[in-house]
Amino acid sequence: MKHIISVLVENRFGSLNRVAAMFSARGFNLESISIGETEDPEISRMTIVTRGDDQIINQVLKQLNRLIDTIKVTDLTRQPHVERELLLMTLKLSKSTQHEIFELINVFKGKVVDIKQKSITIEVIGSPDKINTSIDIFKPYGIKELARSGVVAIHRGE
């Protein structure tokens, strides 16, 4: 089963490496990992997407906790949370397709971030499911390049 784990780590060089290296050293699946500073500049938040049965996830959580640079480890999966991913994608553009492409951007509540004679760069924000769907839908128009941010997630407030 897919799990989203939120980890607060010391904002120091090497913290990301320690976490990523632990996953590869212990053979855990690592689907995505994203990191950024929090409101406290000494602390970063990592959002990790991984898969495994309960026993494996339990080990993942404990091994994360065991790293000295991790401050707090939370499995958000079974808690109320919001998850988002950002997709940046450059598509081929032609007279015959531009109308449909613009309509689809609206459907996905995306934005045009750049447009040229023969290409258009768009952004889509949403759950990983929505991002996957949008990639599938835009594929027939010709994807020149795409970049995904990986998931970031946070608890819902009380």
Added chain:
Amino acid sequence: MHNTGQILNGSEIFFECLRRENVEYIFGYPGGSLLKVYETLHDIEDIRHILVRHEQGATHMAEGYARATGKPGVVLVTSGPGATNTVTGIANAYMDSSPIVVFTGQVPSSLIGNDAFQEADIVGITRPITKHNFLVKDVRELAITIRKAFYLATTGRPGPVVVDMPKDVLAATCPFEWPETVEIRGFKPTFKCHKNQVEKAAHKIAKAKRPLLYVGGGVITAEASEELRTLAVRYNIPVTMTLQGLGAFPGNHPLSMGMLGMHGTYWANQSVNNCDLLIAVGARFDDRVTGKIDAFATQAYKIHNDIDPTNVDKNIKVDLPIVGDSKDFLATLLEEMPEKTEGHESWLAEIEKWRKKCPLSYSLEPDSLKTEFVIEEVSKETAGNAVVVTDVGQHQMWTSQFYTFMNPRSIISSGGLGTMGYGLPAAIGAAFGITDRPVVLFCGDGGFMMNIQELVTAVYNRIPVKIFLINNSYLGMVRQWQELFHKEKYSFTDLGDSNPDFVKLAEAFGCKALMADNPENAKKAIKIALDYNEGPVLVDCRVVRKDMVFPMVPAGGAISDMLLARLNPKTMV
């Protein structure tokens, strides 16, 4: 001793910190990036620097010292190759949870990342084999980093910590500040066991018909042997130990089952298989202990106490996990236990039957020498009170079987990593720390050659380590597997044509050396070696060449299915 507030350079701060951590010995080797440190060291008298002959030797010595004394071992090596040479020793300390702090020199900060001369990213290299590691980027961070390094190495589940110190940081100056307390927000080991869980454990133990204590190195680290002994003896619970747990409970006590697992005793493994309650204390269900997971202690309710939560439910799913210090666990358990439980007489009688059925034994012939005999004689002559160090292989397993360990901190052996070449330097390190008990090394001829250069360190420092070279001129354990499982293809395990004359070799190092090739001259040599305290002594024990260690659980097999002898290796019992 310098005062706080004084302006010192990085090298002076380094030694000032070691002083405050009560370091007696540094095992080290100088080099370019450490010149400033060795300049300072030249005038230091209260910390002894032991010059090794290879940096791997330094890490094993530090570990031997740490395991024998319980105090952290300290290593000091230069950048690049000096640092990379420590890797095996660090990995070994990591696998066996030994507290060592390894200080590595590093190229000047401005050159880091430029492929400078003798540069290696040792922090990157050692990340997966250390409990934690540090690169010190500013001399003002040096003291707090050293403080944290010792704290991390020795607190909770011990382990190795690396501190990488660039050359410019060691030369830069700042006011010396010693942090009395240390706070690491990401590191809060659980010492106190959950009381309800311990109550539950007491309840289970009180009701068990066939309980078994399975005890590992955690009991020794936690110094909980007294509590263990009280629990076992008061409630008549048999005790089996892992390699690292040997000595936690006296080996000559009727309740001692010896070691369990791949080369454990038949009765220990049968007890695991038949017990209705398994109480694991400070042990981690290593694959060499469990054999086939699905067939391990299938009838037992399993209690598992360990200070490291990652050890719980890692290999074996347990029924009652209790995270915390093993001393706290056992002490609380004793408080929670009823005054009396049933005596488990029929259970102990059953175990006794297994013990009688397949005792540990060997045949003794007048004109050939058996490893088992050498170890048993040393055990008798030292009354089980020596600090026994081993290398890795057949002799290591025979040591677990034929040396009767009476005290904790008596076996120093590479368990997790299985590092050949560990024994000699680890024994030397142990002998620096322990001077009131003999330090004995059993070492194969293969492993001995892997760090033989450290014999110089022992000779020069007049370290009275007693080396019993178990010389069968084979890589015996590999040979054993080749015979049993690899069609008798003895690929590159026969050292008979290439081994040196070990007596002459030892003598060339300035080490006293003797030879033994039968029980009679072995007995004499053992006495001489144990009485000789002017420096190291080596006994070249020319043992029978093709002996095998039994009983044995084939890799991946259930521990109840042991090979008992070579004649008919397919016979399972």
